[in-house]
Amino acid sequence: MVKFICADSETEAGRVAAEIMAEVIRIRPDALIGLATGSTPINMYSYLADMYRAGELSFKDVRSVNLDEYVGLPPTHVQSYAHFMSENLFSHVDIRAENCHIPSGTADTDAECERYDRLLDRLGRVDIQLLGIGHNGHIAFNEPDSHFPKDTVRVRLTDSTVEANSRFFASRDEVPTEAISMGIGRILRAKRILLLATGAGKADILERALFGRITPAVPASILQFYQGELTVVADRPAMSVILSKHPDVLT
Ligand code: GLP
Numbered sequence: 001m002v003k004f005i006c007a008d009s010e011t012e013a014g015r016v017a018a019e020i021m022a023e024v025i026r027i028r029p030d031a032l033i034g035l036a037t038g039s040t041p042i043n044m045y046s047y048l049a050d051m052y053r054a055g056e057l058s059f060k061d062v063r064s065v066n067l068d069e070y071v072g073l074p075p076t077h078v079q080s081y082a083h084f085m086s087e088n089l090f091s092h093v094d095i096r097a098e099n100c101h102i103p104s105g106t107a108d109t110d111a112e113c114e115r116y117d118r119l120l121d122r123l124g125r126v127d128i129q130l131l132g133i134g135h136n137g138h139i140a141f142n143e144p145d146s147h148f149p150k151d152t153v154r155v156r157l158t159d160s161t162v163e164a165n166s167r168f169f170a171s172r173d174e175v176p177t178e179a180i181s182m183g184i185g186r187i188l189r190a191k192r193i194l195l196l197a198t199g200a201g202k203a204d205i206l207e208r209a210l211f212g213r214i215t216p217a218v219p220a221s222i223l224q225f226y227q228g229e230l231t232v233v234a235d236r237p238a239m240s241v242i243l244s245k246h247p248d249v250l251t
Helices: 010-027 043-052 079-090 110-121 159-168 200-211 219-224 236-245
Strands: 002-007 033-036 063-064 068-070 129-132 153-155 177-179 192-197 230-237
Touching: 002 010, 002 236, 010 033, 010 043, 010 192, 010 230, 043 079, 063 079, 063 110, 063 129, 068 079, 110 153, 110 177, 129 219, 200 219, 200 230, 200 236, 230 236
Parallel strands: 002 230, 033 063, 033 129, 129 192, 192 230
Antiparallel strands: 068 177, 153 177
């Protein structure tokens, strides 16, 4: 079942996504939440931090797992996803450090993939998994490929992803070319998925992913097979192609 929510602005999309996430945590205070990075969820994290500050939400017993990390970046690196999470959410709320899980970018990568999978096995099914979408349809760091990876994997980033992510680094040369990513099979085990997309740049890929051919060349297209509850929150520019080709999705 897919539910589409079209928000009037990027800020509003972040607020709606935060409300959905908060609702899951209020119902289950020790929820296991799956978190994502990238520029898209920054607003959502800021709303969650606001809710905590206003005394409306506590992360005291919440557990979190992140999707991915750059190979080679320690958590102290400003562009590491560990640092991103700390800056955008963890340091602003009462979540316990020992309950926050992110793959290590500096451990031996093969051993780390194995460790992360065992951890995911132990933690059980994610209550709600947040996802962004890359311009080439990647989810987490699962790049277009000939197959859908099941478990946590080491990935070589495509040139287009390195290029897209270079905006956060001082130069393109500094962008890691590899990452460790939760596999698609693992992502699909979540009880619920919240896909967040904003901006006109995501409009085409969002439509192709959710209505086009299901193929590992567009990793997010696997979401069409997802058995749980999928909520797509997008602002109007990101929803534009879907709304023009499938105008009845919001009814
Ligand atoms: C990164 C992350 C993804 C994210 C994607 C989109 O490469 N690994 O989890 O969804 O890029 O990022 P943005 O939200 O900045 O467009």
